[in-house]
Structure formats: C-alpha cells, structure tokens
Amino acid sequence: MNRDNNSIEPPLMPYLNEKFGHYCPNMCIYVGPSPIIVVTCPKVIEAMYTTHNKSFDKHDLVKLLTMELTGRSILFAESNPEWRARRKALSPAFYKGKLIKMIEIAKGSVQTSLKRLQGMTESGVKTKIDLIGEMSRMNIRIILERALGIDITEDMLPYWENGKLVQRDVPYVLRTCFQIMINRMFTCHVIMFPWLADKYITPAERDLLANSRTLRAKFQKVVNDRRQEMKEGRRLDEGDFLSILLSDELFKEDNEMIVDEILTFFFAGSQTSSVVTQNLLMHLMKESPIHKKKILDELEQVVIQPHLAKLVEDGKLKVGETVTNIRPLDVIDYEDFTEMSYYGLCVNEALRIQPPVSQSSTVCMMKDVDCGGLVLKKGDAISISMEHFGRNPAEWQEPKKFIPERFDS
Numbered sequence: 001m002n003r004d005n006n007s008i009e010p011p012l013m014p015y016l017n018e019k020f021g022h023y024c025p026n027m028c029i030y031v032g033p034s035p036i037i038v039v040t041c042p043k044v045i046e047a048m049y050t051t052h053n054k055s056f057d058k059h060d061l062v063k064l065l066t067m068e069l070t071g072r073s074i075l076f077a078e079s080n081p082e083w084r085a086r087r088k089a090l091s092p093a094f095y096k097g098k099l100i101k102m103i104e105i106a107k108g109s110v111q112t113s114l115k116r117l118q119g120m121t122e123s124g125v126k127t128k129i130d131l132i133g134e135m136s137r138m139n140i141r142i143i144l145e146r147a148l149g150i151d152i153t154e155d156m157l158p159y160w161e162n163g164k165l166v167q168r169d170v171p172y173v174l175r176t177c178f179q180i181m182i183n184r185m186f187t188c189h190v191i192m193f194p195w196l197a198d199k200y201i202t203p204a205e206r207d208l209l210a211n212s213r214t215l216r217a218k219f220q221k222v223v224n225d226r227r228q229e230m231k232e233g234r235r236l237d238e239g240d241f242l243s244i245l246l247s248d249e250l251f252k253e254d255n256e257m258i259v260d261e262i263l264t265f266f267f268a269g270s271q272t273s274s275v276v277t278q279n280l281l282m283h284l285m286k287e288s289p290i291h292k293k294k295i296l297d298e299l300e301q302v303v304i305q306p307h308l309a310k311l312v313e314d315g316k317l318k319v320g321e322t323v324t325n326i327r328p329l330d331v332i333d334y335e336d337f338t339e340m341s342y343y344g345l346c347v348n349e350a351l352r353i354q355p356p357v358s359q360s361s362t363v364c365m366m367k368d369v370d371c372g373g374l375v376l377k378k379g380d381a382i383s384i385s386m387e388h389f390g391r392n393p394a395e396w397q398e399p400k401k402f403i404p405e406r407f408d409s
C-alpha cells in the first residue's frame with residue numbers, strides 16, 4: 001500500500017480506499033483478537049438506526065481510548081441512566097434561542113478573521129495565507145466562545161512534541177490531541193491488543209497523555225474562574241454552554257463532569273463544521289462558478305433585497321438611491337439561513353462527498369441481530385463508513401461529482 005509518511009490518516013481508511021476504491025462492501029476485518037465490522041450498506045445502517053436502535057450502543061474500545069481527554073462524556077459512554085441524565089441536562093444548549101446566539105458569535109468570529117486577513121494583505125509584505133488554517137481557527141473560535149463564553153484561542157499552553165516541551169496555542173493543542181487520540185483506534189498495537197487502548201506506552205503516546213492532562217487542567221481553571229464570577233453575581237446569564245452546566249444541579253459542583261462535556265462539545269462541534277466549510281469552499285472554487293453564483297444570487301434575494309426594502313419602508317433610504325456599503329455579514333440572521341435553500345443543498349453535497357467524520361466511532365449490538373440481511377453478533381465492534389456510504393455508485397449517480405441539486409427533491 002502506498003502511504004504518505006506524514007499522513008495523520010489512520011491506515012485502515014487508505015487501505016480500504018486503495019483496495020476497493022470509493023465503493024467498499026460491508027466487511028469484517030479480523031486483525032486482532034476480535035473483529036471490526038465496517039458497515040457501508042444503507043439498508044444495514046437504516047435497520048441499525050430504526051428497527052434495532054434500542055439494541056445498539058457504544059463499544060468499550062472508544063471509551064477507553066478517549067477516557068484521558070473526555071472522561072465519561074455523552075459522546076462515547078454507554079447508554080445507562082447516568083448517560084441519559086447527562087444528555088438531558090445538556091439539551092438546552094441546542095435550543096433555538098441558543099443557536100441564534102451562536103450565529104451572532106459566528107459573525108463576530110468571521111469579522112475577526114476578516115480583519116486578520118485584511119491586516120495581512122494591507123501590510124504590503126507578501127505573505128502566504130493558509131486559508132484552511134484560517135478557517136479552522138475561525139470555527140474553533142466560534143465553538144470555544146460558545147462553550148466557555150470567552151475567547152481563549154490566543155492562550156498558549158506547554159505542549160510535548162516529539163519528546164520536547166514547546167509552547168502552542170489552545171486551538172492547536174485541542175486539534176492535535178483529539179486527532180492523535182482518535183487515530184490510535186486504528187494503530188496496529190491497539191487493533192491487535194484492544195486492552196492497550198488506555199495504556200500510553202510509546203513516546204508519542206506519553207506526549208499525548210501529558211498534553212491531554214494539560215488541556216484538562218486549563219479547562220478546569222476556566223471552570224473555577226467562571227464559578228467564582230457567578231458566585232459573585234457576575235456573568236450569570238450569558239447562555240454559553242459552561243453557564244448552562246454551572247447552573248445545572250447534576251453538573252454544577254463536579255468539575256470533572258463539566259470538563260468532560262465541554263471538551264466533547266468542542267471536539268464534536270469544531271472540526272466537523274470547520275472541515276465541511278473548508279470542503280464547501282474548495283468545491284465552490286474548483287468546480288464551475290455556477291454554484292458560487294447561485295449562492296450569491298440567493299444571498300442577494302434573501303438577505304440584501306429585504307434589508308433594502310426595510311430601509312425604504314423606514315424612510316432611511318430613497319427608492320433609486322445607490323447603496324454600496326451593505327455587507328451580508330452585518331445584516332444576515334438565523335432565519336435567513338433557513339430560507340437559503342440552495343446554500344443548504346450545497347452544504348449537504350459537501351457533507352456527502354467528503355464527510356467530516358468519515359467513519360463513526362465503534363458501536364456494538366447488545367444481542368445478535370439481523371440488520372438488513374447482515375447478522376451482527378453481540379459485542380462485535382462495528383464502525384459505519386460514511387465516506388464509502390456517500391460514494392456508493394449504486395446509490396448515487398456520478399458520485400464523484402459535486403451536484404448540489406441531487407438533494408433537491
């Protein structure tokens with residue numbers, strides 16, 4: 001197998017892609033003591049999430065792998081009463097009012113990035129702009145601010161890299177710790193000996209362990225500072241994720257539990273939305289400009305024209321007067337996104353063609369079940385491959401092409 005030495009991609013996916021191309025069948029990989037079943041067939045996935053929804057749960061492996069970073073967070077823990085109680089307490093963070101607030105934070109973050117980029121171009125000094133890095137930073141800032149109510153993206157942390165202690169900013173440490181931690185699932189020694197999942201043996205694993213502990217300590221401090229502020233009657237009702245947890249009976253006195261969920265909120269929300277935004281941008285730049293033009297036309301129709309009409313209605317603008325200084329960023333709101341249907345199709349297509357989470361964390365069945373013709377045995381590790389599922393030529397016409405209209409039905 002051809003493999004780029006600098007790749008951080010786990011070896012399993014390049015192997016499957018090289019062997020089967022973008023359509024790989026359901027398969028059982030038996031490398032270590034127990035099998036990993038890679039599921040790609042829509043019928044099987046549908047049966048798992050509908051008929052057999054109650055019989056499937058998280059597999060222990062992923063909980064062990066992530067314990068040092070996200071503890072017993074809802075993302076990887078098994079669905080017991082504790083999990084249900086935690087999940088219920090977290091749901092207010094996703095109510096519509098909170099999402100509206102998130103749009104405002106996002107707008108602020110885009111402004112900060114724009115200013116940064118303008119500063120770079122206006123300085124006159126020729127600089128290479130790392131667009132992917134900038135977008136990643138922008139998304140991390142949004143999620144961190146939504147999670148903590150403050151922007152800690154510029155804070156520096158001690159970070160172990162190849163056995164040396166260096167300084168790295170919070171977004172870097174968060175991104176790399178999560179990437180390395182998840183990729184351990186596909187390393188040979190963990191596949192061969194799953195009980196090594198929570199043992200940190202190699203020098204790189206020891207670096208990871210130290211960095212994870214630094215991260216948790218940093219977040220503990222943010223939690224303690226905020227608790228103190230709230231005790232003093234300050235910053236009580238800002239609606240961020242941390243203030244929701246600090247006001248909840250189950251969470252409020254338990255720092256470990258709060259840090260588990262805040263790190264998960266960051267992990268689940270930042271890289272996913274960052275990758276889909278980057279992929280969409282790349283497709284709009286690479287493919288025919290028609291998709292880009294359609295989005296810009298929609299923006300004009302849904303955001304700019306109604307705004308101008310409102311200015312005329314309020315007597316702030318005369319009919320026929322030329323306006324040059326309206327930026328969509330200043331006037332767009334949550335409701336506009338629900339009306340921008342073509343933009344929605346483009347996001348769906350970007351998610352299909354290059355899913356930010358290419359493979360689910362490992363799950364397992366609690367009893368033997370027949371899912372859409374595939375017999376899944378109790379306890380076997382199962383992973384759903386979104387990457388192969390989204391490119392199956394039996395399901396999608398011209399699966400390699402970026403065609404947003406395919407979702408318009």
Ligand code: HEM
Pocket residue numbers: 074075076087143264265268269270272273276356357359360361362
């Ligand atoms: C395009 C963006 C996103 C994608 C593609 C995505 C994808 C996923 C996937 C595949 C899972 C299941 C993971 C597994 O166990 O295998 C998941 C779970 C989760 N995601 Fe997202 N996600 C996105 C955005 C977000 C955002 C913005 C947030 C929060 C701000 C978020 C919060 C969560 C949480 C809390 C869970 C765990 C849910 C549970 O187990 O009950 N996600 N996401």
